[in-house]
Amino acid sequence: MIIKTNVLSPISPHEAEFRKNVFITINQTKIISISKESANGDFEDFSDCVCIPGLIDTHVHLSQFYVRGKHSSDLLDWLQKYIFQAELKSKDESYARKIAEDFFSATVKAGTTTAVIYTAPFKQACESAFEIAKDFGVRAIIGKTMMDCNSPDFLRESTEKSLKESIELFEKWNKSTPLLEYVFSPRFAPVCSSKLMKSVGEFARKNNAYIQTHLSENPDEIKLVKKLFPQFDSYTEVYEKHGILGEKTILGHVIHISEKELNIIKNTNSKIAHCPDSNFFLKSGAFPYERIKNTGIEMALASDVAAGTSLSMFNVMKMFNYRQDNYVVSPQEAFYYATLGGAKILGKDNIIGSVEIGKEADLTFLKIPDIAEKNKDTLLSELLYLGTEKKIKAVFVAGKTFPKFNFQKY
């Protein structure tokens, strides 16, 4: 397939490339050329669009999709009041399938092609998410949330069951298709036993598996961790000493954090998913972006729905800038962390994250009126501030589009 369009692709946090009126040739799943001429004169005309890499959401809770926007004073209150109850509903298979369908319809319609996902602590809920992701043809890294202590009876599992089911899901689904992988998902230290965390760390290291969890999102959460794990110096050290940290570990939030803890994150090559909309919503605090940037720790953006109010990574990009009081986030920077930066923290920057020859054709096409008059900077700025208003004309994952959706009507 050959598509005539205008390509905007990230290069680094400070640089993007804009190429007008080019022809992208897709062969099977990959981009095989981007040129000024069509190889055979035939093409699909998307020349009223900008083509960007499919957006990457590095931390999102599928089972919370229906309970966005539930106001609360803070994280722990919000979890107790709304979230745990909402996750319980995914115990029912038909509910779990329906919410997964609605979730993936919404991510695709928002231009997101890769998501790193927590599902509820029920095996079937995670199975359903994988089945629907496979059926849709989206790229996803999915895990069953693990919680084996200090949590409501209706969600808590025994350590053995939680481990056994997670390993079964890993064995069944990890790399079951080129688009799907598993992520071990101990929710956060307050609801995980030492045994659970240690076993997850050991298994993931041996099997080169992803791990995701939450770290230092909220002051009361940190106090709770200090009380539950008094023998450790810090929240980060709890994860370090249980073998949770490593290059395939994605830590959500990381707001209230010492230099010593940042050093541990850096030295273990762990990654950070920054969730600015969620941090605003739950008044969790300001992400120390400049400090983290200066350490060289790899990070990317994430929606954290349902504490994030929107699945749109354009909304997240805007919030990334708005949430910083004293640092001006550039449009290039925001764009990078929603695309190539996300691919990088997943170790997938060789296959996704930019529109380049040899990469998988994960592409999002947005209609831009008067695109001929735009330059790179005006277009990037428009995407950062007005991205949620743009019409998405088409989305591709690995060279395949989603004919079920009528994007024009969206």
Ligand code: GUN
């Ligand atoms: N910390 C532990 N669980 C959660 C969750 O579901 N959402 C957020 N934002 N933080 C958490």
Ligand code: FE
């Ligand atoms: Fe989260």
